[in-house]
Amino acid sequence: MDSVILRNVRPMGEGMTSVAIRNGRIAAFGYEPGPEDTVIDGEGGILIPGLVEAHTHMDKTLLGMGWYRNDVGPRLIDKIENERRQRRILGIDPARQSARQAVLAASLGTTHIRTHVDVDTEVGLAGIEGVLETRERYKDVVEIELVAFPQSGMLIRPGTVELMEKALQLGAQVVGGLDPAAIDRDPKGHLDVVFGLADRYGVPVDIHLHETAELGAFSMELIIERTKALGLQGRVTVSHAFCLGMADQDYVAALIDALAEARIHILTTAPASRPAPAVKRLVEAGIVVAAGSDGVRDTWGPYNNPDMLERAFLVGLRNNLRRDDEVALALDTCTHGGARMMELDGYGLAPDCKADLVVLEGETLAEAVVSRRPRKLVMKGGKVTARDGAALVEAP
C-alpha cells in the first residue's frame, strides 16, 4: 500500500491507535502496517492536529539577533514609533527574520501561521516581499498567510492605502486594519477603506482593535455593520477585542450576539494585564475564537514566543479554565479555532484530512498543555518536519 503508518498514538489523548497516511492525507485509523509501509513509532504520545498560530508579526521578530534591551515608553504610539526607528538601526531583515520564526514555530508543532506584515510609507513593500520569500521557501514545513497590515496608521500617512493595495496584488491574502479611532482618528474613513479593499480583492479582513471599552465597542459596531452590508459573514476577524472585557456587561452581551450573528471571529492573545474577551463565553455563543502569540521577541516586549502550547496555557490561565474539559477548550483556540478563522481546508484528525500532525508528550491532553514539553514529532503533509523539539530544516 506504500503508506506511512504512525503507530502508538492517542488521538486527543484517547485510546491508542495507528494512523495510516497516504498522499499527505489521513487515510485511516487503526490500520495494521503491511511490509511495504513505512512505520513511525509515536511511543504512546498524544496526537493532535497541527497547531495554528493565528496572529503574529514574523517580519519584525528579533530572534537570533542578540538581546534587544527594551527601554521603550508606555504608550502604544511610543512602541510603534520606536519600532519604525529600530527597524533602521538594527537592520531587521523581514525575509531572514520571518524564516527564523517559521522554523522555530515548526519545531514547536505549528503547521499554519497568519502573520501581519507591516506596510507603511517607510518600509514600503519590503516586509511583504520578505515574508513572501519565506512563505515560498518553507511551504512544505508551515503554511503562511500574509495580512497587509498598516501598523503606522493608514489615513494619517498618505500613500499607505496605495501600498496596501499593491501588497494584495503581490500576494498578501488578507487586508488588515488597526484602531480606526485611536490611531487613524477616523473610524468611518478607516473601515470604509479596509472593507472596500476586502470587497474589491475578495479577501478576508483582520482588524487589530486595541481600543478599550465604549470606544472599542463603537468601532466594533462599525465593523459589524460593514461585515453584514458587504456579505462578509465568516470572513472577518477582530483581533485583541479588548473592549469585550469592558465593565458594561449588558453592552458586552449585545456585542456578542451581534458578532455571532455576523459570524465575526475573535482572535485573542489572552493578555494577563488587560481587559480581554472571555473565551468560553464567546465559544458558547457560537463565535470562532482563535489564539496567537502576537510579536515574538520584538521591540514591543520580551515575553512572547511562538509556542502555541504555551499560548493555550496562557489562554487557560487568563480565562480561569481549570477543569480538564476547559483546558481542552483553551487548546482548541490554538488548533480548530485558528483553522476555522483562517478557513483552512481539510484540517483536523478525521480521515481525508491533511496529515498536519503533532505528537505530544503527556499523560492526558491537559497535562500535555500545562507541561509544554518538547514536541515528540511534527508532520506537515505526511512528512516529518521536527523531532524531539528540533526542526529538520535549517533557519538562516
Add this chain to the structure above:
Amino acid sequence: MDSVILRNVRPMGEGMTSVAIRNGRIAAFGYEPGPEDTVIDGEGGILIPGLVEAHTHMDKTLLGMGWYRNDVGPRLIDKIENERRQRRILGIDPARQSARQAVLAASLGTTHIRTHVDVDTEVGLAGIEGVLETRERYKDVVEIELVAFPQSGMLIRPGTVELMEKALQLGAQVVGGLDPAAIDRDPKGHLDVVFGLADRYGVPVDIHLHETAELGAFSMELIIERTKALGLQGRVTVSHAFCLGMADQDYVAALIDALAEARIHILTTAPASRPAPAVKRLVEAGIVVAAGSDGVRDTWGPYNNPDMLERAFLVGLRNNLRRDDEVALALDTCTHGGARMMELDGYGLAPDCKADLVVLEGETLAEAVVSRRPRKLVMKGGKVTARDGAALVEAP
C-alpha cells in the same frame, strides 16, 4: 585557602567575575583560585541569589501521583470541599508529596520556601508532621518555613484553633489566616484569634485574602489595625490581596499608604484572571512584594509549577512589565522580595551572604527570565544541589 571558587559567572547579568565561597558563605568576588581551591565553572552564566518560593502548599501537591482529572465546581468552597474529599480518596501523603515538591523546586533553583500547611479537624496535624519531616530531611537543599493554615475555616470548625496552637508548638513558624469574612463569617473574631496566636507565640502572620473589592479592603483595614496595635510591623503578610486590584482607585491609594506605614508585605501569584495588586506601584510605595506559585499540580487547578523563573515571567506578564529594568523588578519579587518577607538572614550576593546561588543560562537577566531554561547550577550553603536542571538528591 580551601575555598570553592565559582568562576565565569555574571552577577545579575553584569561583568564576568569569580566568587570565592568559604564556610558556606560568599567570601569575595574577583578572587583567583589557588592550588587548594575547588573550582567550578559557571560557563558565563548569570549569577543570582537563590530563588524564593514565598507561597505554596507542599502538603497537597499531586506531583508524581498520576494526572488528576479536574471536574471541580467554580466556587472557592467547591474547591476546598473537593480537596478534603480527595485527600482521603487519593491518599495524599504530606511527607512524600512535600518531599517531591522540595526536590523539584531545588532543581529549579529555589533555596527557600514558605509553605502553608492545612490544619483542620479532619487531617489534624498530619500535614504539619509530614512537612516537618521533609523540612528536616532536605534542610541542606532547601530551607522550608511552615505556616499553620486553617484552609477549611477556623471559627466555623470548632477545634481548629486548638490544632493551630499545637501546630505552632510542633514547629510551624508562622500563623496563617484565610478570608475572615467570606469563609469564617466573622472578620473580627477570625483576626483576633490569628493575631492573638502571633502575639503569644512571637511568630509572623500570613493571611490569604481572596476577598475582592470593598469586602477585602475592609478585612485589610482590620489587619492593618491589628498589625499596628500589636507592634507587628514588618512581620505581617497579606497573600493574594485581590482587593488591591479593585476599581476604586482612591481607596486603593489609601490602602497602599496604610500598608506601607504598617510595613505589611504583599504576596502575589500574579493571577491572570483576577484583579490583583499592581506590583510596581506597591514596590514604589516601599512595600515588600513577594511571589509564589500557590498550590502546584493539585486538585485546585493544573497550571502552577514550582518554577520561580516562570513565576517572574507571569508577574511580568500580569503587570505589563516589558522594559528590561521592569523584568528585573519582576524577578526581584522571586528573590529579594520573598527574602525580605520571610526575614531571611544573610540573603543576597554581597560578601558574607550565604552561598545560596543559582547560575542561569541567558544573555541578559531579562532573557534568562523569559526563556526559563534549565538552571545550569544551584548551590545551597556553598554546596552544589542541582546541575543542568536535575537535582542531585532524590525524591521519594
